Amino acid sequence: MASSVVSLSLTTPLKANSFRKYNLTPLPSLRRISCCSTREISLKSRLALPATCKQRRSVELFTRCGVSSNDFPAEKEKEKEKEKERSFGEWVEFLGEAVSTAFPVWVSLGCLLGLVKPSAFNWVTPDLTIIGLTVTMLGMGMTLTLDDLRGALKMPKELFAGFLLQYSVMPLSAYLVSKLLNLPSHYAAGLILVGCCPGGTASNIVTYIARGNVALSVLMTAASTLSAVIMTPLLTAKLAKQYVAVDALGLVKSTLQVVLLPVLAGAFMNQYFQRVVKFVTPLMAPIAVGTVAILCGTAIGQNASAILASGKQVVMACVLLHASGFLFGYLFSRLLRIDVASSRTVSIEVGMQVKTRCLDLFWRQSILGIRSLQYRALFLASVTPSSVASWLGSGDAVPQNSLKTEKPMEAEGETQWSSLLVPSVLEIAKENNFTTVPPRYLRSEQDKTETLDDSCLSSKLPVIDMQRLCSVSAMDTTELKKLDLACQDWGFFQLVNHGIDSSFLEKLETEAQDLFNLPMEEKKRLWQRSGEFEGFGQVNIVSEDQKLDWGDMFILTTQPIPSRKPHLFSKLPPSFRETVETYSSQVKSLAKILFAKMACVLEVEREEMEDLFGDVWQSIKINYYPPCPQPDQVIGLTPHSDAAGLTILLQVNQVEGLQIKKDNKWVVVKPLPNALVVNVGEILEIITNGRYRSIEHRVMVNAEKERLSVAMFHSPGKETVIGPAKSLVDKHQQQCLFKSMSTQEFFDAFFAQKLNGKSHLDLMTLDNTSS
Ligand SMILES: O=C(O)CCC(=O)C(=O)O
Numbered sequence: 001m002a003s004s005v006v007s008l009s010l011t012t013p014l015k016a017n018s019f020r021k022y023n024l025t026p027l028p029s030l031r032r033i034s035c036c037s038t039r040e041i042s043l044k045s046r047l048a049l050p051a052t053c054k055q056r057r058s059v060e061l062f063t064r065c066g067v068s069s070n071d072f073p074a075e076k077e078k079e080k081e082k083e084k085e086r087s088f089g090e091w092v093e094f095l096g097e098a099v100s101t102a103f104p105v106w107v108s109l110g111c112l113l114g115l116v117k118p119s120a121f122n123w124v125t126p127d128l129t130i131i132g133l134t135v136t137m138l139g140m141g142m143t144l145t146l147d148d149l150r151g152a153l154k155m156p157k158e159l160f161a162g163f164l165l166q167y168s169v170m171p172l173s174a175y176l177v178s179k180l181l182n183l184p185s186h187y188a189a190g191l192i193l194v195g196c197c198p199g200g201t202a203s204n205i206v207t208y209i210a211r212g213n214v215a216l217s218v219l220m221t222a223a224s225t226l227s228a229v230i231m232t233p234l235l236t237a238k239l240a241k242q243y244v245a246v247d248a249l250g251l252v253k254s255t256l257q258v259v260l261l262p263v264l265a266g267a268f269m270n271q272y273f274q275r276v277v278k279f280v281t282p283l284m285a286p287i288a289v290g291t292v293a294i295l296c297g298t299a300i301g302q303n304a305s306a307i308l309a310s311g312k313q314v315v316m317a318c319v320l321l322h323a324s325g326f327l328f329g330y331l332f333s334r335l336l337r338i339d340v341a342s343s344r345t346v347s348i349e350v351g352m353q354v355k356t357r358c359l360d361l362f363w364r365q366s367i368l369g370i371r372s373l374q375y376r377a378l379f380l381a382s383v384t385p386s387s388v389a390s391w392l393g394s395g396d397a398v399p400q401n402s403l404k405t406e407k408p409m410e411a412e413g414e415t416q417w418s419s420l421l422v423p424s425v426l427e428i429a430k431e432n433n434f435t436t437v438p439p440r441y442l443r444s445e446q447d448k449t450e451t452l453d454d455s456c457l458s459s460k461l462p463v464i465d466m467q468r469l470c471s472v473s474a475m476d477t478t479e480l481k482k483l484d485l486a487c488q489d490w491g492f493f494q495l496v497n498h499g500i501d502s503s504f505l506e507k508l509e510t511e512a513q514d515l516f517n518l519p520m521e522e523k524k525r526l527w528q529r530s531g532e533f534e535g536f537g538q539v540n541i542v543s544e545d546q547k548l549d550w551g552d553m554f555i556l557t558t559q560p561i562p563s564r565k566p567h568l569f570s571k572l573p574p575s576f577r578e579t580v581e582t583y584s585s586q587v588k589s590l591a592k593i594l595f596a597k598m599a600c601v602l603e604v605e606r607e608e609m610e611d612l613f614g615d616v617w618q619s620i621k622i623n624y625y626p627p628c629p630q631p632d633q634v635i636g637l638t639p640h641s642d643a644a645g646l647t648i649l650l651q652v653n654q655v656e657g658l659q660i661k662k663d664n665k666w667v668v669v670k671p672l673p674n675a676l677v678v679n680v681g682e683i684l685e686i687i688t689n690g691r692y693r694s695i696e697h698r699v700m701v702n703a704e705k706e707r708l709s710v711a712m713f714h715s716p717g718k719e720t721v722i723g724p725a726k727s728l729v730d731k732h733q734q735q736c737l738f739k740s741m742s743t744q745e746f747f748d749a750f751f752a753q754k755l756n757g758k759s760h761l762d763l764m765t766l767d768n769t770s771s
């Protein structure tokens with residue numbers, strides 16, 4: 001074929017190698033021409049092409065050597081006919097073109113939606129993400145042949161330039177931007193960390209969409225990712241003075257899984273199964289565009305609050321970093337006399353960092369106790385500019401979150417209940433030679449005062465026998481009265497003979513322990529999502545300066561069943577999930593009996609109590625307090641009172657730690673074998689108009705032994721209005737001490753403040769002097 005200048009009509013991106021292969025010279029600007037150009041292909045030029053090229057999916061070529069279809073009237077007629085009967089396949093192709101041409105629009109919409117309505121992406125599971133990326137990479141592979149990949153391997157100058165620029169332009173840009181903007185050291189460290197990460201899947205997709213050299217991009221990603229094992233720690237240590245370990249095996253595995261294998265499979269299919277390829281190709285570009293837009297939206301959605309909170313400075317830093325990567329990646333490549341398509345590829349590869357990897361590193365940082373919020377903010381912001389600067393698309397953050405098949409009833413309140421991300425105490429405690437506690441966990445003397453352990457009072461904590469309570473007759477109401485007094489005087493009691501099998505409790509204990517001992521990789525799948533409080537994580541951490549508790553927690557909504565988070569439940573170890581199911585229903589029954597008994601002794605109408613707690617909202621919170629070398633310098637759980645109606649707590653391995661405030665002294669709740677600790681929460685205090693008291697309590701930690709507890713909180717449904725029980729106030733002609741509001745409003749107010757003593761309930765108190 002003559003090496004005449006041709007313009008190319010592509011339905012999927014084409015690479016410089018293809019041109020070489022067919023001895024064609026690409027025009028500088030490889031704009032995709034709409035599929036109607038297929039009709040313009042002159043017979044002459046078609047016939048002039050090698051057979052493989054003609055068969056090659058929809059990569060169609062037409063010459064502009066002074067001959068066009070217009071020069072053949074008969075053909076023109078035929079083309080007109082054809083236009084009338086555009087086949088289904090052509091329509092698909094046409095729509096695919098339209099969708100992918102508007103790529104920047106879709107990505108921007110995805111980002112915007114993620115920012116304003118993060119829940120719109122709740123359905124995006126990690127599995128779906130992997131599928132989306134794999135299909136996309138497979139589609140890209142289908143635009144290549146094995147020869148193309150071989151060809152790209154024969155471009156050492158481009159590959160080497162990509163590698164060099166990747167690890168020079170971005171880290172240096174990050175360093176200079178942080179100096180230019182005078183970023184605080186933690187922001188600067190985060191920015192440099194982002195700058196030292198390798199390119200990733202997203203850069204391949206964007207190269208594909210931006211009509212760069214996909215084969216080169218894939219090989220560059222592979223090269224930079226594999227070398228990240230050395231380069232990322234080296235550069236971060238040099239520039240940020242912080243050494244960041246890199247999971248070498250994980251990097252190799254994910255590069256193979258999501259990049260190399262699908263691309264090789266696609267190229268293989270293109271070489272040997274052209275019919276199939278031809279059939280599916282028109283769908284691949286829109287799938288790629290959709291995947292990128294959805295992943296951008298998801299990444300931004302998961303972290304919308306952090307992005308909004310992270311401030312202009314961080315966003316500006318990231319915009320500058322990426323812009324510099326794209327610009328200098330392109331300029332230096334051109335200076336090295338690399339062709340336009342390959343320079344564009346290098347620019348994309350350099351400017352786009354792999355967000356999954358940044359996230360991984362970020363996790364590691366947070367585990368090591370480095371101020372993690374800033375990394376998070378930086379990670380997030382690093383996604384933003386690349387998507388908002390639309391022509392290039394965005395990062396490939398694999399979301400930690402996933403499927404939510406039912407509308408969560410807590411959708412509105414959750415954002416306010418969410419917490420800043422903090423390190424896992426267990427991971428800190430696991431570190432070798434761990435002897436001193438990070439400063440953020442050290443409490444002031446004031447925090448630790450009144451530590452009087454009054455063992456005399458401790459032994460007086462009421463013990464209620466459930467069997468006796470249930471068998472009260474009109475004649476013998478001793479246990480009922482004991483319950484009433486316990487709730488009034490102590491707000492706490494131990495419950496024995498509750499009917500839950502001791503061997504089942506042992507199973508729960510072991511499995512709860514196993515849950516916390518899962519490898520970090522597994523635990524990450526169960527971590528809190530931004531804007532939510534369920535999963536591993538913390539609640540009520542509202543500032544970076546706030547002191548932290550020496551404990552980890554895992555929270556799940558267990559009842560009503562439709563409000564469970566399927567993405568968390570489905571990922572629980574199966575046996576533990578079953579145990580939680582059983583325990584949840586057993587404890588729910590106990591709670592309902594206790595509510596009924598309380599109604600009876602309080603003379604609250606049974607129906608009123610039923611209305612309040614009939615559709616009980618139950619959640620499980622597993623607390624894990626690792627041993628601490630300085631136990632008297634830390635607090636396992638800050639003094640607080642529970643917001644719920646009733647808490648039923650299992651002190652797992654009989655290790656002491658729970659203390660309650662009685663007469664201004666901290667009293668230890670000594671674990672009794674097979675007993676459950678029950679305490680009145682603030683909602684019950686409100687409902688009983690202050691007769692039952694929600695008592696402040698806290699947890700201290702042990703030097704040698706870890707401690708675990710499983711708390712089950714029981715509250716009315718979120719829409720239920722809570723306030724002093726009408727039948728109670730009417731009967732005793734009492735004044736209402738508390739306002740009425742929905743449970744949702746109550747919790748919103750509760751989480752709006754720090755978990756701090758009882759100050760919250762004061763907000764709910766009515767000022768009766770003025771009424
Ligand atoms: O760990 C404990 O014993 C108490 C836990 C607790 O008070 C809570 O989770 O609210």
Ligand SMILES: [Fe+2]
Pocket residue numbers: 640641642697
């Ligand atoms: Fe509590």
